[in-house]
Amino acid sequence: MLKTSYNEPINIIGAGLVGTLLAIYLSKRNYKINIYERRPDPRLITLNSGRSITVTICTRGWKALEQAGLDINYIKSFTVPLPGRIIHYEDGTTSFQPYGAKGEALYAISRNKLNDILLEVLDKKPNVKMFFNKKCIDVKPEECIVELEDYKSKKNSYIKGHPIIATDGAFSSVRSSILKREKYFAYSHQTSDYAHKELLVSKELNKKLSINPEGLHVWPRGRVLILIFPCSDGSSGCSLFLPVEGENSFGSLKTEKNLINFFKNLAPDLLGLFPNLIKQYFSNPISYLYSIKCYPWSYQGNFILLGDAAHAMVPFLGQGMNSGFEDCMVFAECLDSYGNNWPQVLNHFSALRKPNCDAITDLSLQHFLELAELIKNPSFLIRKKTEERMFAKYPSLFIPPHYLISFTDLAYIKAKEAQSTQDEIIDKIMSNLKSNSDLDIDKAIDDYVIATNFTYK
Ligand SMILES: Cc1cc2nc3c(=O)[nH]c(=O)nc-3n(C[C@H](O)[C@H](O)[C@H](O)COP(=O)(O)OP(=O)(O)OC[C@H]3O[C@@H](n4cnc5c(N)ncnc54)[C@H](O)[C@@H]3O)c2cc1C
Structure with missing residues (x-):
């Protein structure tokens, strides 16, 4: 890992989950970091329970937390492992759908609690300064200047540092400033x-x-x-x-x-x-729920968008935070490869992450249909059962996208490709199904495997 001799402060806007984790990564590399957060320190106030969201950490999220040097067991002590979904049907019955055959689990944690844990880690870093009640209201990317408004005094101030890192969430004010200024910036909000x-x-x-x-x-x-x-x-x-x-x-x-x-x-x-x-x-x-895509995430090595500020997605695959955590890990890897050559770091980071974050944003939207509309549709349930049987029989060849997304760190874009290929395979198997029994599903799978000399991975 590169220990930097870079002297300028890096200004991070937004001390949510992604901003705080990124600051931990950067602090380990000896950068001087200032974080500006529009809210008061969440540890000092009582938050309205209506704003408290439970998020689930999956394999790639854990990996990013671990690579940042965090105490995973400590974080796990505030989580509840969830090995599957318990579906409650209209007739009052329930069924358990495991996420995997080996007890694979997502870990539920209060978003506020996780944020507090990350803030506590930053408290102990001498090279990190946190400023609360400081709202970014404008950014001049060419000069690396951020205009802040103090929540209490309502006075404005200007800060300078390089680069500006925007982790100020889905309604990013940094992104809005860039959008207002720059014709080259593309933005879509669904x-x-x-x-x-x-x-x-x-x-x-x-x-x-x-x-x-x-x-x-x-x-x-x-x-x-x-x-x-x-x-x-x-x-x-x-x-x-x-x-x-x-x-x-x-x-x-x-x-x-x-x-x-x-x-x-x-x-x-x-x-x-x-x-x-x-x-x-x-x-x-x-x-409200929305998907946000924008590009470029960086410009002339002066600013970069990360987390929800760069790619907000509907929450149905539980990947908003996990993908943001992965952003932090990849960002640190880019820094280790390119040192303080910021244009290269930021361009390389964007090139690596943008296609993947687009893929997970699209997959999250598609998955909503599965959860809400289709989960109780009998033919969809047979489809899921066929996928599960296929996965059980060929666990190293046929790995469903939800599993690839949540229980591996495979690039999201590969998971999206796997989804299209697997949809075609399941269509073919289902077209030969005689009934919904496990026996018939297994037979249709075996017939397909023999007929196609199945080696797909
Ligand atoms: C119902 C629901 C369930 C979810 N479940 C999951 C899940 O299970 N798993 C998962 O991975 N993700 C989940 N998510 C998504 C996850 O919450 C977000 O992706 C994640 O919080 C994004 O982190 P962030 O740091 O990028 O943005 P945020 O968490 O939004 O943090 C942004 C920070 O910037 C601050 N800020 C904003 N504007 C300014 C400004 N102008 N100046 C200074 N500071 C500013 C904010 O106060 C905030 O502290 C869920 C989301 C929802 C809504």
């Missing part, structure tokens, strides 16, 4: 007609209703999707995904009666699970 609201399930109610902590609970109800993540303190986080308008939408749930009827009709088993459901529902904010 809104979905879905939004989400976070609700908290208390420890006591969780115990009473015995939400099994060994899985991600899913209530797929057509256009409505309810997810419950068990948390390490015994409580659970619930994400309610609804269309913005129409039947069973955020727009239609206007009164207490609407809300109670909604749960009675779609997930009666959930009624009684939330303390103060009415209060939580009507006071917690609605957040």
Whole structure:
């Protein structure tokens, strides 16, 4: 690893998950780092539970945390391992869908807790300074100047450093400044007609209703999707995904009666699970879902966008943070290869990450259909079963994309390619299916393998 003699401060905008992890990577290489965050220090304030999101860390996320030198066991002690999805059907029955045959698990953790852990690591780094309540309001990329507004005094100040690293999330102000200024900058923002609201399930109610902590609970109800993540303190986080308008939408749930009827009709088993459901529902904010793509992520070696600021995606594959963590790891690798030649570092980083982040942004959007609309569709379930049987029989040849994404660190673009190839294979196998029995599925798979001399990987 290169220890730098570079003397200019690097200014990171945004102390969320990606900004803090990147600062840890850079601090290990002896750079001087200043981080500017628009919010107060989250460890000093009580955060509204409606803003608390549970995120899951997968293999590539762990790898990036480990490579940053973090104590993985310490972080794991705040997580709940989730080895699969527990699907709650309309008739009240449930089924467990494991993520893999070897007990592979995603690890659920409160996003705020993980952020606190990363901030605590930075507290101990003498070469890192953190400035809270400092909101970036403009950037002059040619001169590497950032204009900040102090949250309390409302006074503006200017800082200079090189490069500017924007990790200020999906609504990045750095990106907006660049977009405003530069004609060369391409930006696309795809809104979905879905939004989400976070609700908290208390420890006591969780115990009473015995939400099994060994899985991600899913209530797929057509256009409505309810997810419950068990948390390490015994409580659970619930994400309610609804269309913005129409039947069973955020727009239609206007009164207490609407809300109670909604749960009675779609997930009666959930009624009684939330303390103060009415209060939580009507006071917690609605957040919209969108995919963001933009390019270039850097310009003349002066600034770079990372994490959600560069590539925001809908959360249905749980990859926003994981891909942002991978960004940090790849960024550090580029630094180790190109030293302080910033144009090369930033260009190389963008060239490596942009195609992969586009791929995972697209896959995340596609996966939403699987979770919400298709999971209860019988032919889709047979398709999934066929994929699982194929994976079980040929575990080194046929690895489903969700597995490649969550339980390997294969480039996302390769996972996307695998998805297209595997879709064709499963189509062919399913066209020869006589019934849905395991026996027939296995026979159709064997016939396909013999007929094609199957060696796909
Ligand atoms: C419901 C939901 C579930 C999710 N589940 C998962 C999951 O299971 N796994 C996963 O990998 N990802 C998940 N994600 C995505 C994940 O939360 C994001 O991808 C991740 O938080 C992005 O990190 P970031 O640091 O890039 O941005 P953010 O977390 O948004 O952090 C940006 C930081 O910049 C600060 N900031 C913003 N503007 C300014 C400014 N002008 N000046 C200074 N500071 C500023 C913000 O206050 C914030 O602290 C989920 C997202 C949602 C909404």
